[in-house]
Amino acid sequence: MTTTSWNRHHILSLADFTPSEYNTVLQTAASFREVLSRRTKKVPTLQGQVVANLFFEPSTRTRSSFELAAKRLSADTLNFAPSSSSLTKGETILDTAKTYLAMGTDLMVIRHRDAGVPQAIATEMERLGSRVGVLNAGDGQHEHPSQGLLDLFTLCTLLDPGQPRWELLQGKKIAIVGDILHSRVARSNLWSLTASGAEVHLAAPPTLLPQLFASYGSAQGRQLHLHWSLEPALEAADFVMTLRLQKERMTQHLLPSLREYHQQFGITRDRLQLCHPDVKVLHPGPVNRGVEISSDLMDDPRISLISQQVTSGVAVRMALLYLMGSGKV
Amino acid sequence: MTTTSWNRHHILSLADFTPSEYNTVLQTAASFREVLSRRTKKVPTLQGQVVANLFFEPSTRTRSSFELAAKRLSADTLNFAPSSSSLTKGETILDTAKTYLAMGTDLMVIRHRDAGVPQAIATEMERLGSRVGVLNAGDGQHEHPSQGLLDLFTLCTLLDPGQPRWELLQGKKIAIVGDILHSRVARSNLWSLTASGAEVHLAAPPTLLPQLFASYGSAQGRQLHLHWSLEPALEAADFVMTLRLQKERMTQHLLPSLREYHQQFGITRDRLQLCHPDVKVLHPGPVNRGVEISSDLMDDPRISLISQQVTSGVAVRMALLYLMGSGKV
Amino acid sequence: MTTTSWNRHHILSLADFTPSEYNTVLQTAASFREVLSRRTKKVPTLQGQVVANLFFEPSTRTRSSFELAAKRLSADTLNFAPSSSSLTKGETILDTAKTYLAMGTDLMVIRHRDAGVPQAIATEMERLGSRVGVLNAGDGQHEHPSQGLLDLFTLCTLLDPGQPRWELLQGKKIAIVGDILHSRVARSNLWSLTASGAEVHLAAPPTLLPQLFASYGSAQGRQLHLHWSLEPALEAADFVMTLRLQKERMTQHLLPSLREYHQQFGITRDRLQLCHPDVKVLHPGPVNRGVEISSDLMDDPRISLISQQVTSGVAVRMALLYLMGSGKV
DSSP: OOOOOOOOOOBOOSTTOOHHHHHHHHHHHHHHHHHHTSSSOOOOTTTTOEEEEEESSOOHHHHHHHHHHHHHTTOEEEEEOGGGSGGGGTOOHHHHHHHHHHHTOSEEEEEESSTTHHHHHHHHHHHTTOOOEEEEEEETTTBOHHHHHHHHHHHHHHHOSSSOOGGGGTTOEEEEESOOTTOHHHHHHHHHHHHTTOEEEEEOOGGGSOGGGGGGGOSTTOEEEEESSSHHHHTTOSEEEEOOOOTHHHHTTSSSOHHHHHHHHOBOTTGGGGSOTTOEEEOOSOOOBTTTBOHHHHTOTTTBOHHHHHHHHHHHHHHHHHHHHHTTO | OOOOOOOOOOBOOSTTOOHHHHHHHHHHHHHHHHHHTSSSOOOOTTTTOEEEEEESSOOHHHHHHHHHHHHHTTOEEEEEOGGGSGGGGTOOHHHHHHHHHHHTOSEEEEEESSTTHHHHHHHHHHHTTOOOEEEEEEETTTBOHHHHHHHHHHHHHHHOSSSOOGGGGTTOEEEEESOOTTOHHHHHHHHHHHHTTOEEEEEOOGGGSOGGGGGGGOSTTOEEEEESSSHHHHTTOSEEEEOOOOTHHHHTTSSSOHHHHHHHHOBOTTGGGGSOTTOEEEOOSOOOBTTTBOHHHHTOTTTBOHHHHHHHHHHHHHHHHHHHHHTTO | OOOOOOOOOOBOOSTTOOHHHHHHHHHHHHHHHHHHTSSSOOOOTTTTOEEEEEESSOOHHHHHHHHHHHHHTTOEEEEEOGGGSGGGGTOOHHHHHHHHHHHTOSEEEEEESSTTHHHHHHHHHHHTTOOOEEEEEEETTTBOHHHHHHHHHHHHHHHOSSSOOGGGGTTOEEEEESOOTTOHHHHHHHHHHHHTTOEEEEEOOGGGSOGGGGGGGOSTTOEEEEESSSHHHHTTOSEEEEOOOOTHHHHTTSOSOHHHHHHHHOBOHHHHTTSOTTOEEEOOSOOOBTTTBOHHHHTOTTTBOHHHHHHHHHHHHHHHHHHHHHTTO
16 A cells, blocks of 8 residues: 555545545555455554444445445444434434544544534534544435445546546546435535546436536536436436435325336436447446336446445445545554 | 365255265364364454355344354454345345445355245355355245254264264154244254254144155155154154244144143153153254243253254354355365 | 452442452553553453343443443454344343353343343353353443443542542542432442542432432441432532433423423533532433533533543443453463
8 A cells, every 4th residue: 555645534525525635545445456356355554443333324235335344454343323322312413423432433434314414523523622534424415425436436447447547537428317306426426527527417307406406517627417308318428327216205296106217217228229339337226126227237247337336335435444544643 | 174175155955965064064163162162262264254144034143153153263244234224225135145245245144034045145146156155044944054053063062072973863863843844943954864864753733743844854764753742752862852932823823822832842851751861952042931841941951952052053153154265265 | 451359250230349449440441541542452352252242221332332342352242132132032131141151252241121130140150150251231220330430430530640549539529410219320339439438419309319328328437418409419529420311200200390400400500610619520421411411511621521431431341341351261
C-alpha cells in the first residue's frame, strides 16, 4: 500500500469530492482488491482499532460488507442493533453515538432513515474534540457515498483493471433509470459520475423524477439530462444503472402497478438493443427480479455487473476505512 | 493434523457418505477435540477465510456452534439475520447467497425451513464456477448432516476415545424414539447409523412414524426396524436417541397431549430397565424436560450423553469446515 | 500487568467484596485504561478463550461494553440472542447455560430480568465441576456489580488518576438520587460506596425509596442516610449520582408525572448550587434528558462524568474478565 495524501476526516457526501480524492479511493481500492484475491485476505492495517457499525435502519447486506471490510483490515467490530437498544429506552441518537465514542470507537459507520444524521454525529464528534471518523452508510434519501464510490470503481475497473481512474469515464453515456426521487444511491452517483465527465441521462416516470434534479448538473462542465421516458436515455448508452423500486411506492400512489412500471421502465434484453453493443447493466441490490430488470438479464455475466458491484463494495469500503483510519495517526 | 484425502466439496446429506468419509470425519474431529482441551483453543487453519452463517431459519444453538468452530479455525465469520435482511425486501434466496459469494465468502453454512435450499445454493455456486463449499445446517425435515456426524462421533468416542471409527457400532442396538416423521436429525442419523452396521430401531406413535421409513434400511446389510410402541425398541438397546417433540404437533392433531405422549413414549429411568445395563441416552436439544425424557435422567451424567453431544458438535464442525476449506487449496 | 492475588471465581454481587478486592480491581483497571489509550488497544491475555454474553434481557450498551472488553483481551466472543433462541422452544435457562458450557465457554456474562439467575447458573457450573466463571451483568433489581465497580473507578480515578483506590472516597459525601427501589445500579453502588467510607445520602420520593434501604448502612462504620426530598442530600455533596427513571413507573402509579418528578428530583444547574463547588454528576445511562437531569448539565464536561463512566466501563470489564480468566490457570 503506497501512502497517499488524504485529508478528509469524515465521508458524508460526494458533493464536494475532488478529482484527486476520487482517484485516491480508486487506487487504494485497487490495491485491496488484490489482497482479496489472495487465499489469506487480511492485512493488519487497523489492528486494535474499533469500527462501530451503527445501523439505526437495519441492513444485512451493507452491514455485512462494512463488517467484512473492517475485519479484513484486522479491526474489531461492534454492531449496534436498534431493536434491542437504548433507543427504545428514550436515549437520543447523539447520546448513543457518544456512548460508542466513550467506549473507544475509532470509526463509526452510520445508517439512518433520516437524512443528515451522520453529518449531525460527525459535527458532535468534532465539537467534543474527538478524532473519530464518521462514514455515512446511507442517510434517508440523501446520500450513500460508499455505494457511489463502489459503482465508480466497478465502472473504472472494467475500463482499466490495472489503473482505475475517473478520467476513464469522460464522454461515456450513462443512463440512470428508476426511482430517482427516493434514491440516495442515485444522488451519490450523480455527484461522482457528472464529476467524472460522464454524460448522465436520468429516466423515470414524472412522479419519480422531479425537474429539480437538473441542478446536479448545473456546475460547469457537468452533463446531465432528464427524460420522462426510457428510450432517449438508453440510446447508445455505455452503461445502464437501474435502481431499486420500493414496493411502498405503489401504496403512495406514485405508480400505477409494478407490471406497468416494468412495461415502461424495466430493463430487458430487447430494450438494450438501443444501447452501445457492449452495454453493461448495474443495480445496487437487492433486486426485484422482473420489475427493474428482467430476470435473465440479471443473470447474464456478459451484461450484468451486479456481482462485481458487491465485490467492489468490500474493496472500496476497505479503502475508505483505511484512508479514514490512517488519517488519525 | 495428518493430511487426509477428502473430495467432497459440499456437505448436504449423509445419504451417500462412504465408510472412508465417515472415518475421516471421526479422526479429524478427534484431533480437534484435543485442540479444544487446551487452554488456547485455536488453530490458524482458516486464517483470512470467511465463513458465512446464512441462517434463514433462526437458531442460536447451532449457529453459535458453527460460529465457534469457525473462530477456532481462525476464520472470519459473517452472520446473516433474516429478520433485518434483504429477504423482506423481495430478494430471492439464491440472490442473497450470490451476494455473499461476491463479497468473498469461502464457506457457507445454510439453514432453511425448506428442504433442498442448501442443495439449490450449492448447485448455483457450481454453475457460477465458484469454489465456495456449502454445508447444510438443517433444511426443513430433510437432513442435518453435522448433527448426524456429531452423534456418530459421540457414540464412537464413547466406545474408543482414542480411535473413534464407525466399525465400533457394528451390532450395537440403537433405539430412535419420538417425532421421526418431522425430524431432519432422525433422517441424517438413519443414514449414518445403518451404514455403520448398527441395528436401528425406530419407535413412535403411528402418526409420527410412517411405514415409508423402512426404505432407509433397504440397502444390503442395513438393519432397520419400525415399532409403534416403545418396549420392543428399548429391549437390550445399547443407546437410546430421543428426538425433540415440537409443541406445534399438538395443534396439528398428530398427538393427543404432551402428557399422554410422555406416558407412552417418554424415556424414564423405569423404562431404561429394559435396555442394556450400560445404556446411554442422547438428545439433539433443546430438550422439553418431562416430555421426551424425564428431568432426572437428563441430568444423570452416567446415562445422559447430551452435553457430550454439544461438545462433539464444535469438534465435528471444526472438522467439516477444515475438510471443506482444505479441499479448496 | 503486575500479578495480583485474586480468589473470587464468580462476580455476582458486591455485598461481600473485600477492601483488597476493590483495590485489585481498581489497579488492574488502571493498567487497562492505559492500554486503551494506545493506538493498538489489544493485549493477548485471553487469546483462544471464549467469553459468552448470555443477555436474556436485551441490552446493546452493556453487551457492547463487555464484547469490546473481551475482544481487547483477544478472547473470542459469542452473543446469545434471546429472541431467536431455544428459550422460545421451551428450553430452561440452566440448560441454555449448560449448552454454552459444553461448547467450551470459559467465561459467561449473564443478564436476566430476574434476580438470582447468574447465581443459579454459577451454582450449577460448580455442581457440574466446571471451572467456568460467571459474571452478573445485571439481574432484575438485585445487582449490577460491574456498574458499581466502574462508578467506583470513575470516582477514584478522578481523585487520583495514577493510583485509584477506595480509600480516596473516605469522608466524601455522595448523593444517590432517583428510582432507588427498582435500581440494581443503586444496590451495587450502595455496597461499594459505603464500604469505601463515603457518606452516602439517598434521595427519592417515598414510593421509590422504602425505609428498608437503611439496612445497607447497618454494618459498623458505614454511613447511610435516607431522604424523601432532594435538598438535604445535595447539601455540600461532592458527587451526585442520578439514576434512570423508567417510564413504566408512571403506569404503575408510583409517580404522578415525569414533569412533576423533574420539578422535585431532577438535577439542574440551580440545584447544584447546594453542593460542593467542584461537584460532579454521574448517570449510568441511558439518560432521559430533562427528566433525571437537565440537558445542558449532562453536556457540561466540567460537571458530567457520564462519558468517563462509559470509558471506565470497558477498562473495568477488561479487569474483571482478566482477573476471572487468570484465576483459571
